[in-house]
Every structure is written in structure tokens, then in C-alpha cells.
Amino acid sequence: MLIRAYLPSGPVASCAIVLRRLGFALSLLIASACTITPPQRPLLIIPSEAINSNTLDQYRTSVAQRIVERNPSYILHGTPQAMLRSLVVVSFVVDRNGQIVRSSVYRTNGDDEAEATALSTLRRASPLPPPPSRLLNPAGQLELFEDWLFNDNGKFQLRTLASPQAQNFD
Incomplete structure (x- = not known):
């Protein structure tokens, strides 16, 4: 018994076949281009206490206060302007x-x-307060991020301690 598949003919059918073949070819191309690259550095083991905890928030506040204490001439007092000159996010590791x-x-x-300015004011604040031991990873270190919010005059506030930003442009 001979079974024939019904294949419509004409320009619409030809386009559909071509599009199906192109889609298949494109999926093969994408699949062959995807590779999995192992991490180039060992993965950090972060203690659960160092993720969104009161202890971490308290330590972050004490670090920000130290930066402010050691850099009084750079500190912006009052309300940061509505459109900041710059926002600099610094990553740093503390032992x-x-x-x-x-x-x-x-x-x-x-x-x-x-x-x-952000990097030099961080260095000037060193040594920072020692972090609580439960925040440390197995290497005895803690990675933190802080945001420096700069006004046009070059003075900054740290996001951890910042006043609410102005809402209008004066």
C-alpha cells in the first residue's frame, strides 16, 4: 500500500518549506556556537550570614562611617542634587x-x-573595622560594594549613609 503525503504546492508552500529549513539551519548554528566556559577563578564561598543580614548591614554602616570620618573635606552635607554628577560603585575585599x-x-x-576620589578615599580609610568572623569566607575575607554619589562640586555621600536625593532641579 502506497501512502502519499499531501504537500501543497505553489509559492506559499515553497516559502513555508524554505523558512522551516532556514529555522532548522539557524537553530543548528546557534547550538554549535554555544559553549560552556568554566570559571577562570575559583568560585567564592559566601557564608549565609554575609547575605542580606543585620550583621552585614551593621558592618557596612561602620565601614561607611570610617570612610566619612577619614575624608571630611570630601563629604557632602545635606541633600544630594537631583541629577548627580557621577555614581561610582566600588568593589573591595577586606581581610x-x-x-x-x-x-x-x-x-x-x-x-x-x-x-x-572614590578609590583614594577608600584607601585613606584603611584599615577598616575588622569584619565579624561569621561574615568571612573560608579565606578569611569579605567582599563589599559601596556607591559614591557625587554632586557637581566633587563632594560625595555614600549610599549606605546618604540623605534622600533632591526631587527637582534648582
């Missing part, structure tokens, strides 16, 4: 003694002067 192991600009709008 069990409060020493800064490494620091780098994590995110910025490209304001080199603000980036340099």
Missing part, C-alpha cells in the same frame, strides 16, 4: 583585620576624577 586586600571600580559613568 579579617580590616585591611583592604583589593579594590576596583565596579561601575561608573566614566568620570575619571570621581573614580580616583
Whole structure:
């Protein structure tokens, strides 16, 4: 017994076949381009106490206060302007003694002067308060992020301690 499949003919059918074949070819191309790259550095083991805890919030506040204490001439008092000059996010690692192991600009709008100020004011605050031991990873370190919010005059507030930002442009 001969079974024939019904295949419509004409330009619409031809387009449908071509599109199906292109879709199949494209899916093969995408699948062959996907690779899994193992991490280039060992994964950090972060203690659960270091993720969204009161202890972490308290430590972050004490670090921000130390930065402010050691850099009084850079600190913005009052309300940050509505449109900030710059926002610089700094990533830094602190060891069990409060020493800064490494620091780098994590995110910025490209304001080199603000980036340099953020990094230098962090270094000037070193050593930071020693972190609570339960926040430390097995290497005895803690990674933190802080945001430096800059006004046009070059003065900043740290997001952890910042006043609410102005709502209108004066």
C-alpha cells in the first residue's frame, strides 16, 4: 500500500518549506556556537550570614562611617542634587583585620576624577573595622560594594549613609 503525503504546492508552500529549513539551519548554528566556559577563578564561598543580614548591614554602616570620618573635606552635607554628577560603585575585599586586600571600580559613568576620589578615599580609610568572623569566607575575607554619589562640586555621600536625593532641579 502506497501512502502519499499531501504537500501543497505553489509559492506559499515553497516559502513555508524554505523558512522551516532556514529555522532548522539557524537553530543548528546557534547550538554549535554555544559553549560552556568554566570559571577562570575559583568560585567564592559566601557564608549565609554575609547575605542580606543585620550583621552585614551593621558592618557596612561602620565601614561607611570610617570612610566619612577619614575624608571630611570630601563629604557632602545635606541633600544630594537631583541629577548627580557621577555614581561610582566600588568593589573591595577586606581581610579579617580590616585591611583592604583589593579594590576596583565596579561601575561608573566614566568620570575619571570621581573614580580616583572614590578609590583614594577608600584607601585613606584603611584599615577598616575588622569584619565579624561569621561574615568571612573560608579565606578569611569579605567582599563589599559601596556607591559614591557625587554632586557637581566633587563632594560625595555614600549610599549606605546618604540623605534622600533632591526631587527637582534648582
